[in-house]
Amino acid sequence: MRKSDGLETEGFQVAGAGSAEEARDVLATKTPDLILMDIQLPGMDGLEFTRELKADTDTAAIPVIALTAQVMPIYERAARAAGCEGFIAKPWTPEAFSREIHAFLAGIGAENE
Template structure:
């Protein structure tokens, strides 16, 4: 089963993501902040990580950058999920190594399509 870690501080969005991704057959671990995301990823490296950009403790950008700096997680697929949609925000997301960037509000079906596309690119 494909394992995902979701880090999203908004409980409603997090619950929606967990529900939709589990319906698709993914094994999902959900957390509410950046440090918890790093802990979850390092405990058991998932197949893909979805990170909210603006979270307490540590931003999704910082988490992504940290994952890219570690040999065990440097190639781990990361999707950033955020309300920040300016061109400079998107550039910053890709600049820290994100594989995709999804802006809120988003369609759960679109996010599922992007999850499948990123996993297909990395051979999952």
């Protein structure tokens, strides 16, 4: 099952990418409300790509949640230092993943009011 399957069934529009290069192509045509960033992308890793996104004025304001199997606090600190606003450790249940995304998006809405 893809990470996005549960989000699509809840009505979210999801655009996927398997690498930083594919994500750049998606971001050239879409501006997402949120980016779920796998830290272990092939080629350029997710933290480096997050730094790139945060340095670009076109994508800097898009919140990024890091997704990783690494649960030690040092990995969360590294993700936040790279510019990730959130951090979700694998494995998760679809229900828990959905709750985290909803909670994060609700928090974004509250911060922007």
